[in-house]
Amino acid sequence: MVFENVLNPIFSPLLNLPTLWAVILLSFIVSLIITIIYKYSTDQDLMKQLKQEMKAFQKQIKELKKEPEKAMQVQKEAMKTNMKYMTQSMKSTLYSFIPIILIFGWMNANFAYAPILPNQEFTTTVTFQDNVDGKIELSVPEGIAINGPAKKEIKDRETKWLLSGERGEYLLEYIFNGKKYNKELLIAEKQYKPPLETVKDGTIKSISIDHSKRIVLPFLNWGWLGTYIIFSIAFSIIVRKIIKVY
Structure with missing residues (x-):
């Protein structure tokens, strides 16, 4: 497959690690790639401003609980700001889509099933x-x-x-x-x-x-995908804070 030919020379050393550690490491790599692409493909000053505006709108809406008409107007403005934020984010999503799909394909091809061992029935x-x-x-x-x-x-x-x-x-x-x-x-x-x-x-x-499914996180009985999602969320939060992404 294409993704195997492209990524095997880069990621094949990970196959020498325990599968859990390989998935954790790839979760970090993917989170770092996405965050760096996001940081440098968006106007961070504008993103910071839009986030601050959304927080201000949320605060106003809470304060206007007893005035539903005014709260509705503020809600409309908040939705416009949120749409601007999402539009700005879309470019980075498109840039990161292809490399992430390639890495996902490689992980599925190498971590989804347990291998068949020599002399194993x-x-x-x-x-x-x-x-x-x-x-x-x-x-x-x-x-x-x-x-x-x-x-x-x-x-x-x-x-x-x-x-x-x-x-x-x-x-x-x-x-x-x-x-x-x-x-x-x-x-x-x-x-x-x-x-x-x-x-x-x-x-x-x-x-x-007929391979058996590979369990990567034994105490939760999870395969590579569930394990990847949990660690990638954690790494994304940490990396975004470290490199100050809005």
Whole structure:
């Protein structure tokens, strides 16, 4: 994928860290990038002025609780000021969008699932369209062992095989009605290939290597995204205060 080719040389050393620390570090990096882009792509004097105006309007609205008509007028002015603030912020959002999407893509490709370890048992699943029956055969290269028959009946629109293998990169071959389908497999301590491949031929719906979800924050049972969000919010607040962003 594009984001992997671009970011692997930069971020691949993070894969040597515990996943939690890698996500924390990337949360900080992303927060810092967004904040710096925001600071230098907006007029900070104007942003400071608009923030002060919004605070003043909020104070006025509280003081005018007993005068709803006047409070409504102040509310309208506050909304205009808030719209100006949001318009100013939009430019920085556009500038930061592409790098952030690339980093998110890389994190999802590397932190979403637990890797398949050497000699660990795992399953591969072929899911079929409705009303497809018969037998499908799995052919594996040297280094991969099928724990059971290679040819199996389709049951409830799917077929599973239990496999294990040595460290390495492989190409599995699935044969159904004379047609061959391939799925990449990586057995390694840190990385994995995309687990799911969608097939659109009217017969097979998808082929998957069945990775388990990776838990990054164990006591909350969260994956990388929830962990990233919590730490990025905290880092954003801290970084904005340190470099005085309005």
